[in-house]
Amino acid sequence: MSVRPDNPTGPASRRESVGVNIGHVCVGANAPIVVQSMTNTDTADVDGTAQQVAALARAGSELVRITVDRAESAAAVPYIRDALDKMSVNVPLVGDFHYNGHTLLTDYPACADALAKYRINPGNVGHREKRDTQFATMVDIAAKYDRPVRIGVNWGSLDQDLAIQMMDENAKSDAPLTAEEVTREAMIVSAIASAERAEEIGLGRDKIILSAKVSEVQSLIAVYRGMATRCDYALHLGLTEAGMGSKGIVASTAALSVLLQEGIGDTIRISLTPEPGGDRTREVIVAQEVLQTMGLRSFVPLVTACPGCGRTTSTVFQELADGIQSFIRASMPEWQKRYPGVEDMNVAVMGCIVNGPGESKHSDIGISLPGTGEQPAAPVFIDGKKAMTLRGANMADEFQTIVEDYIEKRYGAEGDTHPNAATEAAE
Numbered sequence: 155m156s157v158r159p160d161n162p163t164g165p166a167s168r169r170e171s172v173g174v175n176i177g178h179v180c181v182g183a184n185a186p187i188v189v190q191s192m193t194n195t196d197t198a199d200v201d202g203t204a205q206q207v208a209a210l211a212r213a214g215s216e217l218v219r220i221t222v223d224r225a226e227s228a229a230a231v232p233y234i235r236d237a238l239d240k241m242s243v244n245v246p247l248v249g250d251f252h253y254n255g256h257t258l259l260t261d262y263p264a265c266a267d268a269l270a271k272y273r274i275n276p277g278n279v280g281h282r283e284k285r286d287t288q289f290a291t292m293v294d295i296a297a298k299y300d301r302p303v304r305i306g307v308n309w310g311s312l313d314q315d316l317a318i319q320m321m322d323e324n325a326k327s328d329a330p331l332t333a334e335e336v337t338r339e340a341m342i343v344s345a346i347a348s349a350e351r352a353e354e355i356g357l358g359r360d361k362i363i364l365s366a367k368v369s370e371v372q373s374l375i376a377v378y379r380g381m382a383t384r385c386d387y388a389l390h391l392g393l394t395e396a397g398m399g400s401k402g403i404v405a406s407t408a409a410l411s412v413l414l415q416e417g418i419g420d421t422i423r424i425s426l427t428p429e430p431g432g433d434r435t436r437e438v439i440v441a442q443e444v445l446q447t448m449g450l451r452s453f454v455p456l457v458t459a460c461p462g463c464g465r466t467t468s469t470v471f472q473e474l475a476d477g478i479q480s481f482i483r484a485s486m487p488e489w490q491k492r493y494p495g496v497e498d499m500n501v502a503v504m505g506c507i508v509n510g511p512g513e514s515k516h517s518d519i520g521i522s523l524p525g526t527g528e529q530p531a532a533p534v535f536i537d538g539k540k541a542m543t544l545r546g547a548n549m550a551d552e553f554q555t556i557v558e559d560y561i562e563k564r565y566g567a568e569g570d571t572h573p574n575a576a577t578e579a580a581e
Contacts (some may be wrong), residue, residue: 158362168417171388172359174302177246177270179216181363181421182388186451187414188392188421189441190217192250197227197234204237206279206434211238211245212487213435214442214453217421219248219273222255227261235268246270248304252278252311256291266299271363273304276348277311285313289348293355302361303352304390307345309337309368316340325400338373341366342380349387362387363421367394372410382418391419398427412447439483454486455499458513458520465525466505474521474550481554493565501557502535511535519560521553536560 173183181188191210195203195390197220207218220578222228235247249269256279259266266272272292280288296303317340324336330340345364352362364387366377374393381389393409396402406424412418424437424444442453459475460466478501489496504510514520514535521544523532531545534556544552 169382169389171386171420172362173358174363174388176217176248176302176307177562178244181390183341185420187419187445188216189214189438189445190219190248190421190423191215191434191438191441192219192423192425193221194428195220197221198230200230200233200237203230203240204234207234207238207245207247208241208243208331209435210338210438211243213301213438215245215435216371217248217271217312218245219250222249222258222265222269223288225258226263227259228403229264231265234267236401248273251275251292255279256288256295259292259295266295266301269301271302272296272347273306275306275311276344277307277313277454285526286351289351289556290355293352296361297356300361302363303357304363304365305345305348305349306365306367306390307341308366308394309341311372311566312337312340313344316344317455322540334373338377338380341368342384345381346385346387349385359387363390365390365392366390367392369393369395371405371490374409375412378413378418381418382416387420388420390421390423392423392425394425396425396427399429402426406440407444411448412446414445414450452497454497455482455518456499457482458502458504460505460513462505466497466523468505468526470549471503472503474523477550478503478554478557481557488510489561489565492567493561496561496565500564515539518564519557521549 160327168184171182173185174181179188184459193203193206193210195206197203207220210218220234222231231247231249238245247269248271249265250273252275255274257274259272274289274292276289279285279292293303317337319341320336322335324330334490345366346425349362353359364381364385366381368374368377371393378389378391391410391413393406396406403426410419410422422441424440426437426440428434440505445452446456457475457479462472500517501516502512502514504520504522506523506525510522511533514522515538520535521532531543532549533540533543535541
């Protein structure tokens with residue numbers, strides 16, 4: 155994986171934030187924007203949870219959050235960590251606590267020690283007198299184990315005492331805000347005040363990450379803009395309850411892209427509702443694609459493919475694009491070890507002669523199919539030059555082999571890393 159800080163399509167500059175180390179992962183302080191995810195298994199199921207954490211980590215999740223909601227879950231956490239270590243999966247685990255986190259962290263010290271970070275929700279850590287005591291207990295334990303915390307405000311569980319107080323004050327104002335504006339302000343106040351309280355208790359600024367999640371795009375943008383101007387804590391971005399399928403992907407992308415373009419955000423999660431029987435790793439892939447298409451990080455070679463039209467009624471290019479994309483993502487765990495920089499590569503799979511040759515020339519390696527009603531003869535372009543023409547029913551397999559050869563020549567330890575090396579070899 156690589157960072158593209160000089161990419162002209164990215165933000166002019168990242169917001170300056172305090173760096174927070176979570177195990178071996180740094181969040182903030184201009185470190186690469188971190189991708190994270192969360193399991194949906196019963197944490198008390200050690201094997202099931204460890205397997206899903208491993209799958210998320212292998213898909214590219216750099217932090218994985220797990221629910222710690224009861225005694226059985228807390229007791230299972232160190233065993234999950236052990237299982238991951240045996241699988242050589244060193245992803246940091248984040249404990250998600252609500253209501254009873256102070257009790258679980260106190261009663262299960264092995265859980266507190268096995269987790270790399272704790273998530274605290276100031277809206278449900280306790281009520282009135284208990285709130286301060288129970289919040290302080292969690293912060294004290296974080297300080298004891300030298301663990302960072304994410305103070306995560308959510309408008310679905312906002313501190314009602316604070317919200318009511320601010321609504322009452324607003325009603326007496328000469329220029330009252332709308333209820334939505336007051337709610338946004340209450341979220342910002344809750345998050346920052348809780349962070350300042352954590353510092354008073356003894357947690358350093360380099361141990362605190364803030365989030366303020368809502369499920370509505372414009373509110374999320376407004377809240378994070380407000381937080382970004384008022385504090386330098388590292389910020390975790392995510393549209394909560396984003397939804398299922400294309401709705402969740404579009405809403406999350408719309409919200410996060412605006413903030414990322416403004417330099418706001420140090421770590422992100424795409425909170426997708428899984429399709430029935432769907433793959434949990436989908437949210438990791440979407441998060442990576444958001445960052446990569448914005449030019450902020452590189453994770454896998456990008457595949458450019460045309461949408462198809464009346465000139466491309468054949469399904470050949472669709473199947474070829476899908477096959478190459480699946481092949482690339484499946485190969486990346488091994489390629490990352492053997493071919494440094496391969497994630498920056500661009501591949502084009504085009505369906506006809508209108509834009510196909512041009513797009514293929516702009517990519518590192520590309521193929522341009524002829525379109526409808528023509529013999530299946532497709533030129534292949536490598537580093538901007540036509541290298542060969544493929545024909546016949548085995549084009550897909552042949553093109554995949556060409557991609558593999560190109561990667562070996564350009565990115566392999568023994569290969570010539572000159573941009574035109576593969577072209578010269580092909581010619």
